[in-house]
Amino acid sequence: MLISDKSKNTIDACRFCWMCRHICPIGNVTGQERNTARGRALSLSMVERGVELSFDIMENVYECALCGACTNDCATGFDPVEFTKAVRLEGALNGKTPEYINTLIDNIEVTGNPYGIKGIGIELKAEIGSLSESADVLFFLGVDARVKSPKSAINAIKLLKKAGVEFTVLTNEPDSGYFMDTLLGKAEETRQIMKNTAEILKNYKTVVAYDPADAKVFLREYKEWGIDVGANVKTFTSYLNELIKDGKLKPKKSNKTVVFQDPALLARDLEEIQEAREILNACVNTKEMLLFGKETVWAGSILMNEYLPKVMTLTAQARWKNALSTGADALVTASVSEYEILSKEKPENIELLSIEEIVLGGLE
Ligand code: SF4
Ligand code: SF4
Known part of the structure; x- marks a missing residue:
């Protein structure tokens, strides 16, 4: 059988x-x-x-x-x-x-990402190059930010710089294992990627995972496999919230009203719901849209867009409908993947902002 x-x-x-x-x-x-x-x-x-x-x-x-x-x-x-x-x-x-899934898996083995993209863009490379090579805090950008949404990665780095955080980003950052775990599950290939990446994370006191997908595998899957990361792993949103609470970032509150798109990986897998709301409440007014927090509706992913683009168009449109019905000025995301998919379907009369863009806007 x-x-x-x-x-x-x-x-x-x-x-x-x-x-x-x-x-x-x-x-x-x-x-x-x-x-x-x-x-x-x-x-x-x-x-x-x-x-x-x-x-x-x-x-x-x-x-x-x-x-x-x-x-x-x-x-x-x-x-x-x-x-x-x-x-x-x-x-x-x-x-x-299916062959199209095998192609994504082969790409991970050759390029470290399922998209088969070699290297990162010049601007992101320069931003990473401006950071110290050694620090106690590693900011782990993740595959999607590095190769599919470098603008998001650059904004997040700029925000940590503004907070005066001493941190570093790896020029040749490995994959956390999230993509292999998603496409293949608990295969030996997945375990090997996770083991190799954990060896690198052990060199840092704190690892801040920008992408909820990486935070989820570091905090849940590594534990299930018995792989020790050594470092204290934090989600980007929880870290950002600490920086605001500690007064290292002092955003001014604007009159903008936003709704938050809870990433499923944060809200359900890691049960992190309040942190993003506390960040947003420091910067803007907030509302909730239909199905939020643990009940959130996934809006789409860059990975699935590789083989189900029409369905991703529909999932993004469905979530925009929920956001629009609130009358909010903007929809805010904390997942690079959802940001990119939602941006393709953004209606004219509402903004799409990442959580770091909201905080950066409050600092201007
Ligand atoms: S709600 Fe019912 S149909 Fe759906 S997964 Fe659970 S047992 Fe199955
Ligand atoms: S809700 Fe649908 S897409 Fe989400 S895990 Fe269940 S079956 Fe899969």
């Missing part, structure tokens, strides 16, 4: 009650039951009973954003994210991974 006993038990734990149907960001925009946790559990339970793990079923396994909304809402405490990742690994071990 292709599916392991552990995954089988997890799949069997689904009661197919469909109480989670309304919260899947992918299922909601495609309108297809196959994209809900229930639909996926149904098809995998057939595989478990002898139906072939077809290309179509494997594709479906990669249509899940692993956003955890279904896990958070499941009536029976069932974890669809766990079995989805387990089936990705088992598919790979049996040569069933």
Whole structure:
């Protein structure tokens, strides 16, 4: 049997009650039951009973954003994210991974990122070059910021400089292992990347993870694998909040009213909800949009945009609809990935700002 006993038990734990149907960001925009946790559990339970793990079923396994909304809402405490990742690994071990996913995995092995981009841009390189090479604090930018959203990375570095933080950024920063963990699950390749990166993190007292995706793997997945990072790992938002509370950053409050897009990885996986709101309350007025905090709706990702661009357009549009209905002046993000996907679909009458742009604006 292709599916392991552990995954089988997890799949069997689904009661197919469909109480989670309304919260899947992918299922909601495609309108297809196959994209809900229930639909996926149904098809995998057939595989478990002898139906072939077809290309179509494997594709479906990669249509899940692993956003955890279904896990958070499941009536029976069932974890669809766990079995989805387990089936990705088992598919790979049996040569069933879709070719376009294999390309992303090959790219990670060759370039360190799933996009196959070599090196980083000149401006970001110069910004990193302006920092001291050794410091107690490592600011870990993450793959998406470095190769897909250098403007975000530069703004975040500028903000830490304004706070007078003595920190460094690695010129050749390795991947945290987030992408391999997402695409392959708990494979030996994933463990090896995490182990190598942990050896580098051990050289610092504090590691501030700019991307919630990296913070999540450092704080959760490394622990699960028994990989010691040594350093005290903090999310960027919690660190930024400390800097404001300690008076190292003193933003002036403006009349702008914003809504915050909770990154699922922060709000659900790391249960960090208040920090970003405290930062925003120091700078602007805040409102909440439909489904926030732990109930947040994932808005899209740069990674999935590589193979499901039309669906990412729809997930971003759906979240913009929620933001627009509040009448807020701006939607604020704390995830590079969501910032980039939302920016492609930004309506004219509302701003899109990252949390560092909000704080930088208050310092001007
Ligand atoms: S994932 Fe949970 S809520 Fe959804 S159908 Fe299965 S048991 Fe029901
Ligand atoms: S993890 Fe997110 S995208 Fe995947 S089935 Fe659950 S709610 Fe849908």
